[in-house]
Amino acid sequence: MTLNATHDARLRSWVDAANLPGTDFPIQNLPHGVFRRAGSAEAFRGGVAIGDQILDMRQALAAEVFPAGLRAAAEAAAQPTLNALMALGPAAWSALRAGLSAVLREGAPEAGRLAGCLVPQAQAEHAVPAAIGDYTDFFTSRAHMLNMGRMFQPTQPALPQFSWLPIGYHGRSSSIEVSGAGLPRPWGQYRRPGQAEPVFAPTCKLDYELELGAYVGPGNERGQPVPLAEAESHLFGVCLLNDWSARDVQGWESLPLGPFLAKNFLTTVSPWIVTLEALAPFRCPLAREAGDPPGGPNLAEGGGASRSGLDLTLEVWLATAASQGQAFRISHSSSRHAHWGLAQMLAHHTENGCNLRPGDLLGTGTQSGPRQGEQGCLMELGHNGQRPVALGNGETRTTLEDGDTVILRAWGVREGFARIGFGDCRGTVLPARER
Amino acid sequence: MTLNATHDARLRSWVDAANLPGTDFPIQNLPHGVFRRAGSAEAFRGGVAIGDQILDMRQALAAEVFPAGLRAAAEAAAQPTLNALMALGPAAWSALRAGLSAVLREGAPEAGRLAGCLVPQAQAEHAVPAAIGDYTDFFTSRAHMLNMGRMFQPTQPALPQFSWLPIGYHGRSSSIEVSGAGLPRPWGQYRRPGQAEPVFAPTCKLDYELELGAYVGPGNERGQPVPLAEAESHLFGVCLLNDWSARDVQGWESLPLGPFLAKNFLTTVSPWIVTLEALAPFRCPLAREAGDPPGGPNLAEGGGASRSGLDLTLEVWLATAASQGQAFRISHSSSRHAHWGLAQMLAHHTENGCNLRPGDLLGTGTQSGPRQGEQGCLMELGHNGQRPVALGNGETRTTLEDGDTVILRAWGVREGFARIGFGDCRGTVLPARER
Known part of the structure; x- marks a missing residue:
């Protein structure tokens, strides 16, 4: 994914808020999502975040601002799910990005026609932006593996296959x-x-997991693996993902077939999908340590992919029932600590002929860094309850309590480039239902 | 699920082959599927198997044989996927079954109009009969657990949670x-x-797994569990399922998160879904042994469900590249050995609030019985390669070879009731693709 004119840090938008320094959504971002006016009975439709606004793609189409060559992609981006856009592939995504960048730019002649196509983000509600056929979660953070391993398998905390393949x-x-x-x-x-x-009871060990998610683009036919060198052409974009987990249930049910009811009660994704192209400035090599094996023969960096990592700042914030809306940052890390990248996850997923479909979702697994404070879930952060996590108001946490709101955040910064953010991914724990 | 007039063994059909003693599809069965003429460009549509024929539900609708009260269900049963039929629930399924039984009965006045709505099964090809949103596989056979456990974890072959919940x-x-x-x-x-x-290479340990699958009916909203007593109203019907497995990959990748690429390259289902109502004569208590715990507090037999088991004969047949079309029976067992039933699987799946959708598929896991010859996969049957399985032509097998065709079969027989069969579920192993 190469840098081009859409990444130019000097670009400014006629949407004023897109030019503010701290915004998640400058004109260099242009993430896709699905929305309608909050509380309305409107149909959900595709939109693009710009500053504190959403460009309503359905209205933008009606305003006829896109050249003929972009209409198919713009129409796909206006649908109530973005699967058709994802199916189009990187050339179409990139052309649409260039077109959006052009019409949203300061001085663009289309500004007048598009000004009426904006909906304030504060007035919008969102839906999951794709019909997700299959969701796969991976395990890419070495620190997460070691933290969990030291707690539950101290004699052999490392998993033997971790460095060979993305579990x-x-x-x-x-x-x-x-x-x-x-x-x-x-x-x-x-x-x-x-x-x-x-016992059968409400979980006593509710946790979040800080992850990134990636939506699959065109995908592949069953029996036709995607080589690593082509994997990125099948990756549409990235979101935040909270893999809520009930640790007590997980400990009882998971061997030998893996987590099931401990995780399938809810997975939360952020409304906006930041395209892989928008993230081009933040690519980095994968985290490797001396003595690491090269990885599977079809998965090694250099063997078709390079700079497969993403250097994005990641944060977890927690607000409680007692904190009166105030949220406290309890974790901060970076996705650059991941041992495997999105391209390796996708190539590995298909190496046996498994077919992926547009809109499928791949999770990175908990994104923990190696230092204290960088752990991506409460179980790691609080050392399985041994070291309660202090919030800023005198409260502590070893697991989530009713009324807690978890907020995931992510952004990329790099000298010479615009800050690219993801918006919030949040969820609130409610009391267990009566039985 | 109670017995009614549609189960009467004396019923005969005007479709002659439905009255032959060995047929899988007598008028007491009436399974649903999706088909078109083989090799044609026709649209797939719903059909009902009767003898050696398929009643084309689209044509039957056009022939106006169904009373007004059945039209909605009949139209759902004529669609290219049966999700809408599954969503209707047991009252509609049962009414449609009664209506189909009436018009296909010997002497039915509709016979003349319906005779032109039949397509020979030998001329048909099938599609997966539902858009399957999520597929969940369970582990319900104690013998399968013990056989696998003795091979890989001989000091503790039993899983501690097996008797408490359907893994x-x-x-x-x-x-x-x-x-x-x-x-x-x-x-x-x-x-x-x-x-x-x-290494990265074609699997050397390809295996089948003999399972039943169940399609979910109406399903539930997230956060609203289905109690055990209501679980069967969410089960549309049952199919055969082959959970193909690459044992070498499974052994390397599976801990701690479970099987992934070892199984997701293909799962094969039979074309026909036998409704739970058609299987009413074959209900049996779940397999329990002295000393078994009662199961989870919300999962115990009697606590809302009884006779949750199914007494169906199960067989695996194998044909090889050298056997010139001849297939050999290598395993025969019964689903009555299962420790957990479909109702428990479904109730457990939702107990944490996980939502199921119409058309979701639940697999029973490998259906092994306790005796030699009753194992539901080649790894168990051949004791992990120690005891090669003899075919009838001098060949032996410890794993599947290229050119092998695996055929799963199932049927119910009970004194005083018609034999109810599932048709074949088959698949052939092809050589690995070149890389």
Whole structure:
């Protein structure tokens, strides 16, 4: 993914808020999402975030600002799900980005016609931006592996296959919802400490996991693997993803077939998908340590992909029922610590002939860094309850409590480039339902 | 699910082949599927198997044989996917079954109009009968657990949670295909015996798994569990399912997050879905042994469900490249050995608030019985290669070879009731693709 004129840091938009220094959505970003006016019965449709506004793609089409060559992509970007846009592939995505950049630019002759096509983000509500056929979650952070391993398998905290392949497993697509979805504390079966028999009760160990997600583009036919060198052409863009987890349920149910009810009650994604092209300035080599094996023969960096990593700042904020709306930052890290990149995840996923479809979602797994404060879930951050996490108001946490709101944030900064942000991905824990 | 007039063994059809003793599809069965004429460009549409024919539901609708009260269900049953039918729920399914039974009965006045609505099964090809949103596979056979456990974890072959809950994990929906789909031997990363480093090569340990699948009916909203007592009203019907597995890949990749590339290259389902109502004569108590715990507090038999088991004969047949079309029976068992039933699987799946959607697929996991010859996969049957399985032509197998065709079969028989069969679920192993 190469840099081009759309990445030029000097570009300014006629949407004033897009030019403010701290915005997540400058004209160099142009992420896609699906929205309608909050509380309305309007149909959801595609939109593009710009500053504090959303460009309504359906209205922009009606305003006839796009040249003929962009109409198919613009129409796909105006749909209530973005699967058709994802299916078009990188040339179409890139052309649409260039077109959006042109019409949203300061001085663009289209500004007059487009000014009426904006909806303030503060007045919008969102839907999951794709019909997600299959959702796969991976395990790409070495620190996450070691932190979890030291707690649960201290004699051998490292997984033997971790450096050879991006470990992955299938998640649940039906329960993926967009930022803001409430989470009634799930019930589940688990063992209380020291007891041999399980109970069925609301989870006592609710946790978040800080992840990035990637939406699949054109995809592949069954039996036709995507080589690593082509993998990025199948990656549309990136979102924030919270892989909520019930640790007590997970500990009881997961061996040998992996997490199931411990995670499938809800997965939250951010409304906006930042395209891989917008993230081009933040590419970096994958995290490697001396002595690391090269990775599987079809997965090694250099063997078709380079700078597969993403250097994005990641943060977790927590607001509580008692904090009166104030949120405290409890974790900050970077996705540059990942041992595997999105391209490796996608190539590995298809190496056996497994077919991916447009709109499929790939999660990176918890993005923990190696230092204290960089852990991407509360279980790691609080050392499995041994070291409660202090909030800024005297409260502490070892697991999530009812009324807690978890907010994930991410952005890229690099000298000479515009700051590119993701917006918030949030969710609030509600009391367990009565049975 | 109660017995009614549609189960009467004395019923005969005006479709002659439905009255032959060995047929899978007597008038007491009436399974739903999706088909078109083989090799044609026709649209797939819903059909109902009767004898050696398929009643084309689209044509039957045009022939106006259904009373007004059945038209909505009949139209749903005529669609290219049966999700809308599944969403209607048991009252509609049962009414449609009664209506189909009436018009296909010997002497039915509709016979003349319907005779032109039949397509011979031998001239048809099928599609997966639903758009499967999520596919979940379970682990319900104690013998399968113990057989696998003795091979890989001999000091503790039993899983502690097995008797407390139906262990489950998420599978891949994109690679579910209908009987007949070819299977190029998948490539994968695995370790050869005695070697520390993995290779990337075609799997050397390809296996089948003999399972039943169940399609979800109306389903539930996120956060609204389905109690065990209501679970069967969310189960539309049952199919055969082959959970193809690459054991070498599975052994390398699976801990701690479960099987991934070892299984997601293909899952094969049978074309026909036998409704739960058609299977009413074959209900049986779940397999329990002295000392078994009662199961989770919300999952115990009697606590809302009884006779949750299914007593269906299950068989695996194998034909080889050298056997000139001849297939050999290598395994025969019964689904009555399952420790958990479909109702428990579904209730457990939703107990944390996870939402199921119409057309979701639940697999039972490998259906092994306790005796030699009853194992539901080649790895168990051949004791992990220690005891090669003899075919009838001098060949033996410890894993599947290129050119092997695996055929799964199932049927119910009970004194005083018609034999109800599932048709074949088959697939052929093709050579690995070149890289």
